[in-house]
Amino acid sequence: MRLVWPKRCDHRGQLLRNHTCGGSTIRRPSRSAWRCVAQLPETRQQPAGRLRTKSGKTRTAAVQQLVRIEEDGAYVGLVGGSPRPKKAVQQRLEKLPVQLDSRDARFVTELVSGVTRWKGRLDWVIRELRPRGSIDPLLLQILRLGVYELVELGLPDHVINDHVDMARKLVRPEAAPVTNAILRRITRMRRDGTLPAPEVAPGAGLKERAAMLAIAASHPVWMVERWVQRYGEAETVKLLAANNRRPMYSVRVNRLRVSPAELQQRLEDNGVECEPSPFLPDDFLRIRRGLREVMAQGALSEGLCQVQDESAGMVVALLDPQAGERVLDACAAPGGKALFAAARMQGRGHLMAMDASERRLKGLAATAEQQGCPPGFLTVRAADLQGFATEQARAGGELFDRVLLDAPCSGLGVLAKRADLRWRRTPSDVAAAAALQDELLHSAASLVRPGGLLVYSTCSIEPEENEDRVESFLLSHNSFRPEAAPGSLVTSGVLTEAGHMATLPHRHGTDGAFGARLRRAD
Numbered sequence: 037m038r039l040v041w042p043k044r045c046d047h048r049g050q051l052l053r054n055h056t057c058g059g060s061t062i063r064r065p066s067r068s069a070w071r072c073v074a075q076l077p078e079t080r081q082q083p084a085g086r087l088r089t090k091s092g093k094t095r096t097a098a099v100q101q102l103v104r105i106e107e108d109g110a111y112v113g114l115v116g117g118s119p120r121p122k123k124a125v126q127q128r129l130e131k132l133p134v135q136l137d138s139r140d141a142r143f144v145t146e147l148v149s150g151v152t153r154w155k156g157r158l159d160w161v162i163r164e165l166r167p168r169g170s171i172d173p174l175l176l177q178i179l180r181l182g183v184y185e186l187v188e189l190g191l192p193d194h195v196i197n198d199h200v201d202m203a204r205k206l207v208r209p210e211a212a213p214v215t216n217a218i219l220r221r222i223t224r225m226r227r228d229g230t231l232p233a234p235e236v237a238p239g240a241g242l243k244e245r246a247a248m249l250a251i252a253a254s255h256p257v258w259m260v261e262r263w264v265q266r267y268g269e270a271e272t273v274k275l276l277a278a279n280n281r282r283p284m285y286s287v288r289v290n291r292l293r294v295s296p297a298e299l300q301q302r303l304e305d306n307g308v309e310c311e312p313s314p315f316l317p318d319d320f321l322r323i324r325r326g327l328r329e330v331m332a333q334g335a336l337s338e339g340l341c342q343v344q345d346e347s348a349g350m351v352v353a354l355l356d357p358q359a360g361e362r363v364l365d366a367c368a369a370p371g372g373k374a375l376f377a378a379a380r381m382q383g384r385g386h387l388m389a390m391d392a393s394e395r396r397l398k399g400l401a402a403t404a405e406q407q408g409c410p411p412g413f414l415t416v417r418a419a420d421l422q423g424f425a426t427e428q429a430r431a432g433g434e435l436f437d438r439v440l441l442d443a444p445c446s447g448l449g450v451l452a453k454r455a456d457l458r459w460r461r462t463p464s465d466v467a468a469a470a471a472l473q474d475e476l477l478h479s480a481a482s483l484v485r486p487g488g489l490l491v492y493s494t495c496s497i498e499p500e501e502n503e504d505r506v507e508s509f510l511l512s513h514n515s516f517r518p519e520a521a522p523g524s525l526v527t528s529g530v531l532t533e534a535g536h537m538a539t540l541p542h543r544h545g546t547d548g549a550f551g552a553r554l555r556r557a558d
C-alpha cells in the first residue's frame with residue numbers, strides 16, 4: 037500500500053471523512069494540513085527563529101546525541117554520560133568533542149527531542165524520497181535532522197548547507213550529494229505544497245487506517261492499533277496528539293516548608309506562569325510557562341517543591357498515608373511519591389522507601405532531609421521486594437498499615453515526557469511487565485496488616501497492566517477486596533466505574549496513570 041497525502045480531515049479526528057479543516061477545505065498537501073491530521077503544534081511554538089541562527093556545531097552535537105539515544109538507549113531528556121560501551125557509529129563521532137554553552141545546549145535538546153518524537157514520520161518521508169537501498173545509520177540521523185528542521189520547524193533552505201557538510205565530514209564525501217539531493221527536493225516540495233503525506237484509501241480497514249495514523253502521528257503501528265480498538269479512531273487521534281504535545285509539568289509543593297499560595301507568589305515574581313492544580317489544588321501547581329525559571333531561582337534546590345506529575349500525586353492521595361502510621365513504598369526509587377507521602381505524614385510515624393535499585397535510590401535520604409523529614413522517620417532500603425517479603429514472613433516481621441506498589445511498567449502513559457519510549461517498547465514488554473506485576477503484587481500483599489491498605493499503581497494506560505492485574509490478584513487473594521476511592525481523596529473525574537483512578541493524557545492533561553485501593557480484611 038502506498039500512503040499518500042490525505043485530502044481532508046477535521047479537528048474532531050474524523051480522519052478522511054470530512055472535507056474541512058478549521059472551516060476551510062484542504063485541497064492539496066500542505067504543512068498545515070499535515071498538522072491537522074495529527075493535531076500537531078504550530079511551528080511558531082518552536083524556537084525556529086533562534087534555531088535559524090545556530091551553527092553546524094550545534095547540529096553536530098544534536099547528531100551525536102541522536103546516535104547515543106539510538107545505540108545506547110540514552111534518555112532523550114538527559115544530556116550526559118552513558119555507562120554502556122560505545123558502539124560503532126559513536127566511535128566514529130568520538131573524535132568530535134563539541135563544546136556548547138547552555139543556550140546552545142538547550143537548542144540541541146529541542147532538536148534531539150523533536151527528531152526523537154517525529155522519527156517515524158521523518159523516516160517515512162525519507163523513504164518516500166529514497167525508496168531503495170540501505171542508508172548508513174549516521175547519514176540517516178543527519179537526514180532526519182534535516183527533514184525535521186525543514187518540514188516540522190520550517191527553517192529556511194540554507195540550513196541544508198550544514199547537513200550536507202556533516203554528511204561529507206562525518207559519513208564520507210559521497211554522502212554529501214545524496215544529502216543535498218534529498219533535502220533540496222524537500223525544499224522544493226514544501227514550496228510547491230507537494231510534500232509526501234500518508235493517506236488511506238476509502239473503505240480501508242482498521243489496520244490500514246491505523247498504519248496511516250501511526251505515520252502521521254509518528255507512533256508505532258501496534259500501539260495505534262490497540263488504542264483504536266479500545267478508544268475508537270477519533271479519541272485515538274486526541275491521545276496521539278497529547279503524546280506529541282510539549283508536556284505540561286507541575287510541581288508538588290512541600291507544605292512542610294511553604295504554602296502553595298506563598299510558592300505561587302514567589303514563582304510568579306520570578307516570571308513563572310503557574311496555577312493551582314485542578315486535581316490537587318492544595319499540593320500541586322501547574323507550570324504553564326517557565327519550568328527553567330523554577331529551577332534557576334532555587335525553589336527546587338531549597339526543597340520548597342519538586343517536579344512531579346499530578347497523576348503521581350493522585351496515587352499518593354489514594355494511599356492517603358496518615359501521621360503516626362507504618363507505611364511501605366515498595367518500589368520507591370527515585371522517590372517522588374515517597375517524598376509526597378512523607379509530607380502527608382508530617383514526618384510522624386515510619387516510612388520505608390524500598391527499591392531493588394540502589395543506584396536509583398541514591399540521593400533520596402538527602403532530599404528527604406532537605407525537605408524537612410525528621411531523623412528516624414524515613415528508612416531508605418535497597419532490596420528486592422520479593423526477597424524482603426519472604427524474609428519478613430520467615431522472621432515474623434511487623435506488617436505495614438499501608439503499602440504502595442508503584443510497579444515497574446511499560447510507561448505507555450508517559451510518552452509525552454519520554455519521547456524515546458514509544459520506539460523502545462514492544463507488545464511483549466507489556467506482557468512481561470504484567471507477569472512481574474503479578475509477582476510483586478503477591479509479595480506486597482503479604483506485607484499489609486489485617487485491615488490495612490494496599491495501593492497498586494502504574495504509569496501505563498494499558499488494561500493488561502492495570503485493571504486486569506487487579507482482577508487477577510483478587511481472584512487469588514480472597515482476603516483482599518477492592519475499595520472505590522472516596523471522593524474526598526481524588527475527584528470523581530479521574531475514577532473508573534469500578535472506582536479505580538485512571539488518568540489519560542488527552543482527557544486529563546496529565547500523564548496516563550492508574551491506581552487501585554485494595555483493602556485487606558480484618
Ligand SMILES: C[S@@+](CC[C@H](N)C(=O)[O-])C[C@H]1O[C@@H](n2cnc3c(N)ncnc32)[C@H](O)[C@@H]1O
Binds near residue numbers: 393
Ligand atoms: C515506576 S518505578 C517507581 C517510581 C517511584 N515510585 C517514584 O514515584 O519515584 C518502579 C521501580 O520499581 C523498582 N523495582 C523493580 N523490580 C523491583 C523489585 N523486585 N523489588 C523492588 N523494586 C523493584 C525499579 O527499580 C523502579 O525504581
